[in-house]
Amino acid sequence: MERFATFALVAGILFFAFGTFWQAVAPWLTLRGIPMKSMDEVAREVPPEFYMLANQYPEEFKKYFGEPNERSFKEALELGKKVYIAEACWHCHTQQVRPVSNEEFRFGRVSYPSEYANAMQLPQLLGTRRVGPDLMRESGRHSNDWHMAHFKNPPAVTPGSVMPSYPWFFDEKGRPNKKGLAMVAYMQWLGSWERKPMYALKGGE
Amino acid sequence: MERDDLVYRPLVIAHIIAALVYFGLVLLGGLAYSLQFLGKYPFPGIEFLSPGRVRMLHTNGAVYGFITNGFVAGLYWAVPRLTGYKVLNERLLGWFMFWALQAAVVATAVGLLAGFAQAVEWGETPIFVDPFVVVWLLLALVQFATPIYRHGKERSLYASNWYFIAGLIWIPMVYIMGNYFPQFFVPGIAGAAITGTWIHDAVGLYVTPIGWGLMYYFVPLLLRKPIWSHALSLLGFWGLAFFYPLQGVHHYLWSPIPMYAQYAAVFSTLALELAVVTVIVNFFMTLRGSGEVLKQSIPLRWMMIGIVNYAITCLQCAIQVLLTTQKVIHFTDWVVGHAHLIMFGVFGFWILGFFSYLWPRLMGREVYSRALDEWAFWLITIGVETMWVDLISGGLVQGFTWWGLNPWMDSVRFSIPFWFVRTITGLMIIAGFILYVYNIYMTSRKETAVAFQPQEA
Ligand code: HEM
Numbered sequence: 237m238e239r240f241a242t243f244a245l246v247a248g249i250l251f252f253a254f255g256t257f258w259q260a261v262a263p264w265l266t267l268r269g270i271p272m273k274s275m276d277e278v279a280r281e282v283p284p285e286f287y288m289l290a291n292q293y294p295e296e297f298k299k300y301f302g303e304p305n306e307r308s309f310k311e312a313l314e315l316g317k318k319v320y321i322a323e324a325c326w327h328c329h330t331q332q333v334r335p336v337s338n339e340e341f342r343f344g345r346v347s348y349p350s351e352y353a354n355a356m357q358l359p360q361l362l363g364t365r366r367v368g369p370d371l372m373r374e375s376g377r378h379s380n381d382w383h384m385a386h387f388k389n390p391p392a393v394t395p396g397s398v399m400p401s402y403p404w405f406f407d408e409k410g411r412p413n414k415k416g417l418a419m420v421a422y423m424q425w426l427g428s429w430e431r432k433p434m435y436a437l438k439g440g441e
Numbered sequence: 442m443e444r445d446d447l448v449y450r451p452l453v454i455a456h457i458i459a460a461l462v463y464f465g466l467v468l469l470g471g472l473a474y475s476l477q478f479l480g481k482y483p484f485p486g487i488e489f490l491s492p493g494r495v496r497m498l499h500t501n502g503a504v505y506g507f508i509t510n511g512f513v514a515g516l517y518w519a520v521p522r523l524t525g526y527k528v529l530n531e532r533l534l535g536w537f538m539f540w541a542l543q544a545a546v547v548a549t550a551v552g553l554l555a556g557f558a559q560a561v562e563w564g565e566t567p568i569f570v571d572p573f574v575v576v577w578l579l580l581a582l583v584q585f586a587t588p589i590y591r592h593g594k595e596r597s598l599y600a601s602n603w604y605f606i607a608g609l610i611w612i613p614m615v616y617i618m619g620n621y622f623p624q625f626f627v628p629g630i631a632g633a634a635i636t637g638t639w640i641h642d643a644v645g646l647y648v649t650p651i652g653w654g655l656m657y658y659f660v661p662l663l664l665r666k667p668i669w670s671h672a673l674s675l676l677g678f679w680g681l682a683f684f685y686p687l688q689g690v691h692h693y694l695w696s697p698i699p700m701y702a703q704y705a706a707v708f709s710t711l712a713l714e715l716a717v718v719t720v721i722v723n724f725f726m727t728l729r730g731s732g733e734v735l736k737q738s739i740p741l742r743w744m745m746i747g748i749v750n751y752a753i754t755c756l757q758c759a760i761q762v763l764l765t766t767q768k769v770i771h772f773t774d775w776v777v778g779h780a781h782l783i784m785f786g787v788f789g790f791w792i793l794g795f796f797s798y799l800w801p802r803l804m805g806r807e808v809y810s811r812a813l814d815e816w817a818f819w820l821i822t823i824g825v826e827t828m829w830v831d832l833i834s835g836g837l838v839q840g841f842t843w844w845g846l847n848p849w850m851d852s853v854r855f856s857i858p859f860w861f862v863r864t865i866t867g868l869m870i871i872a873g874f875i876l877y878v879y880n881i882y883m884t885s886r887k888e889t890a891v892a893f894q895p896q897e898a
Contacts, residue, residue, distance in 0.1 A: 248607055248682050253648070253684025256618065258705050260638045264631035264692075266699050322556035324493025334695040335842045336768040336857060351631025359560045359623040360632040362696060367478075367770035391480070396850055398478050404488045431509045436634050 248279025273354035274438035279310035285424035286312070289380055293412055300414040309389050309421065317356055323402070331372045331426065343372035345430055356425075356430055375428035384412055385419045447521035449531035454803050456514035457796055461878055463546065464789075468772055470499035470873055472867045478860040489554045497553045497565045503784055504643070505574075506546045507752025508669050511792035512651045513542070513581070516605065518799060519658045521600055524592035538584065545570055561636055563643050564620045569621045583611060600674035604654030607682060611646035614642065615639060630697050637698075637706075638689025644783070645685035652788045653677075653720060656744060659795050660724055663741045664734060673719045677887040680716025684709045693765045703764075704789035710762040717755040724748045737815045743794030746822055750786035756823045757833075759843050761857030769844060774859065775836025782829045793821075793877065800881050805890045809883035813876050828866040835859030847891060 282304070286313045290297040290304040301308040320326060340346050351372075352360060376387070382393065388406060390399035405416035412420070476482050477492040484490040517535070521527050528535065536750050545566075550556070552567035566574060586609060598606075619639020623632035661668045668674060687709035690702045701724045728735075728745060735742050757779055761770055770776065801808050808814060835856050842852040 244603075245606075245610075248610070250685045252611060252614070252686045255683075255689075255709075256638060258687055259689040259702055260618070260622075260631075260635040263634040263699050263702050264627055267629075267631045276799045279550075283677070286691055319556075321560040322558050322559065323491055324497050326560055327493060327496050327562075332696050334771070336695055338846050339843075341847060342843070347697050352633075354628065356626075357629040358625070358632065360629050360636065362558055362633045362693060364562060364692060364772065364776070366843075367853070378586070394850060398480060398853055400477060400482065400492045401485065402491070403486045407762060434583070 243435040253415070267349055267353070270350045270353040275310050275314065275355045278354050278356055279306050279313060281429065282306060282309045283375055283424050285376070285380055286421050289417060289420060292380055294419065296407075296411050296413070297417060300417060312418040312421035313356060313425060315414065315418035316425075318363075319419055320361070321352060326361050326363045327365055328367040329369070329371045330366050331370065332362045333370055333372050339370070343370045344427065347372055349406075351429060368397075371423070371426050373430060374428035375426055376424065376425050376431055378423075380420050380424070383423055384416065387416060387419060447525070447527050449535060450803055451526070452531060452535045452539060453514050453517045455679045456510045456517065457800065457803075459496050459539075459543055460507050460510035460514060460792065460796075461881070463502050463510065465878070467499055467502040467507055468557070468867070470495050470502060472864065472871060475860065475864045475867055478709055479864060480856070490717060492556070494554050494556070497558055498550055500563065501543065501549055501553065501589060502546070503748070503789075504648070505542075505566070507548060507647060508784070508792065509542065509790055511796070512648075512655070513538075514799070515655045515659075515795055516585050516790070518795075519655060520588055520605065523599060523658060523835055524588040526588035526591045529587040534580065534584055536609050538577065538580055541573070541580075543880045545573055545577060548573075559620070559624060561620060561623055561639065563640050564616075564636075566620070568620075568624065570760075571616075573879060575613055575616055575785055578616060582609040582613065593707070600668070600671060601654040601657040602666075603675065603678050604650040604657065607678070608647055608650035608654065611642065613644040615646055619643065633693050634690055634698050634702055637687070637692040640692050641689045642686060643689065648784075648788055649685070650678075650681065652680075652791055654793065656724070656748070656791055657799065659729060659743070659791075660744055663738055663798065664727060664731050666727065666731070669723050669729075673723045676714045677719035677723070680713065680719065684713040684716060688713065691762050694762075694771060707762050707764060711759055714755060714759050717751070721748060721752045721755075739811075740794045740798035741817055742818060743790045743797065744767065747790035747794065750782055750790065750825075751883070753786060753829075754783045757782075769840035770836050771840075773836035773839040774832045774856065775840070778829045778832025779838060781825065781832065786829065790822075790825075796881075797877075801884060802893050804885045804887075805892070806884050806887040807889075807891050809880050809887060813880040817873045817880065819875035822874070824869035824873060826867040828863055828870075831859050831862040831866065835863075839870060 286309055287304045290301075297304065299310060333339050333345065334349045335346045352362075385394045386399075387402045388410070389401045390397040401420075402416075405412060405419060407413045453551055473483055473490075474496045482492055517528065544868060548570050549566045552570060553565060557567040557569075559563045559571075564571075586606055589598070589606055592598070593602070615640075617641070623636045623639075627635055657668060657674060690698055691706040691710050694703055694707070696703075715889045724745070725748070735745060760766055761775065761779065796810075797814065838855050838859070839852045842855055
């Protein structure tokens with residue numbers, strides 16, 4: 237009996253190991269060759285909207301982030317991701333465009349592995365539920381002001397929207413606070429790498 | 442020793458009460474979040490009660506608060522009676538584990554509301570709570586594996602014990618994998634593969650084996666006859682052990698995860714149907730000839746409806762996992778309907794079933810009101826079944842609206858009637874829950890004690 241029990245235990249662990257290998261370790265090995273970008277590398281490509289934010293909300297931007305540059309962009313992205321997780325935006329929005337169901341017509345280019353190989357996807361935010369639209373190609377789809385108004389009161393911008401309002405992204409005067417600025421920066425970053433030509437705007441580079 | 446003396450009752454009672462308290466909170470959280478979809482969220486503009494945070498409270502409360510406490514209550518009753526040995530230690534380890542579990546659940550709830558969620562579905566438990574959960578899981582393993590091990594040295598194990606042992610060994614490994622690797626080491630797509638494996642293993646290698654194990658104990662006990670086929674139950678066990686860990690990626694079909702992992706997930710999900718069928722057949726063949734009992738015994742009815750729901754969910758699963766179906770239903774309310782039927786309609790029902798069987802025995806009192814029990818049963822059952830039909834229909838509408846490239850808001854607007862029905866069914870479930878708890882409370886308050894026959898296990 238004891239022999240059989242030991243055998244069964246070992247078999248159970250082996251099954252588990254096999255399943256885990258095929259479903260979790262093998263994809264990891266397959267994708268291992270894609271270089272992983274750190275936060276510093278991610279923040280090196282600042283989308284133009286971040287500079288616009290500094291123009292549109294100069295006082296607030298100065299107070300919370302100082303100058304619009306790679307360093308402050310990194311800070312904004314980190315905070316934006318933190319809030320995105322804390323508010324469970326990822327339970328209503330996905331970050332993956334599938335190759336089916338006409339999604340490339342609605343959202344843009346189908347997602348590919350290398351755009352996830354960075355510290356902003358640690359932990360990954362692909363999502364499994366879509367109440368609102370996918371956000372993987374959000375950058376540039378709406379203006380900064382649109383996002384601000386939307387976070388303050390979504391149904392006022394999109395009648396009938398069921399997205400919650402986020403008044404704590406704003407101060408008493410209704411101007412964005414650090415969280416508000418960071419969220420918009422994050423939204424304008426998502427998918428910005430798919431619209432590279434716009435970067436010409438960035439200080440004539 | 443009498444089998445009855447092996448069970449340390451205060452712990453069973455404490456875990457039942459804790460499970461019901463969290464169950465109530467889970468229902469209220471679900472209701473509140475469902476009101477967000479109707480534009481009537483009850484706490485707008487309050488940061489701590491932001492709808493997204495309440496959603497995570499809802500799902501985590503369901504697994505860690507309600508289901509885990511319920512399972513532990515069941516284990517404290519079933520394991521000693523099945524094995525003839527007491528658990529490792531009741532008064533110290535038992536109570537310590539009880540309070541540690543409640544502390545972990547409360548810390549999770551506070552952490553989620555305060556904005557420290559971890560972006561791992563079903564593992565939103567804040568990162569600083571995770572190590573304690575792992576320690577707790579290891580304690581649970583030694584607590585319940587000890588009697589099973591002692592028993593196993595003398596006799597061959599009954600199917601339930603196989604399930605318990607396996608579930609308790611798997612879950613700490615799975616928990617560590619799911620909560621740490623995607624968070625710290627593995628970004629993006631490979632991280633998603635690991636997360637998917639974790640989401641599915643949490644259901645398949647923890648909730649499912651413990652739930653099945655408990656049913657293999659309680660259903661024959663209530664029917665007073667042995668399980669139809671022991672061989673079939675072991676076949677089911679090995680089917681589960683082999684195919685379940687292979688399915689994780691089916692939560693991310695059509696994502697950029699390598700296709701071989703996706704195909705394997707689809708294949709093994711279909712193969713798992715075989716294991717599931719063994720369980721369903723086994724229970725129905727055990728029931729055969731004793732259908733009458735269903736009329737009298739409400740606990741048995743909860744369990745059998747749970748098994749019917751199990752059959753439905755698994756059939757649904759075989760359909761929804763196909764890559765073709767996924768094009769439409771992925772990301773929609775269809776999946777939410779599926780999740781409620783399996784987590785609540787199956788495991789929740791099983792738990793409510795053995796609670797209502799155990800409670801009179803724990804209290805030594807007759808059930809307070811049969812009528813209340815009937816009402817609770819039918820309100821919750823009709824509520825959950827309607828919610829399921831409603832959400833999978835809503836999911837299809839959403840999926841086809843997206844595919845048809847309608848403006849996004851169409852999919853929201855077309856869903857409103859479905860979301861409205863969901864809230865109504867939620868109210869029905871809450872009404873049933875109130876009756877259920879009231880009945881339990883009044884049962885414990887009854888004056889006259891009755892002696893129950895110590896049941897043979
Ligand atoms: C009053 C009854 C309930 C109501 C109104 C309710 C409502 C909800 C809502 C609105 C969601 C979010 C769906 C979305 O993101 O679109 C949800 C998710 C979920 N609920 Fe409930 N719920 C109820 C009871 C329960 C119970 C009792 C359980 C488990 C025992 C449960 C388990 C879940 C799970 C696992 C999810 C996640 C689904 C997914 O991500 O696919 N719910 N619920």
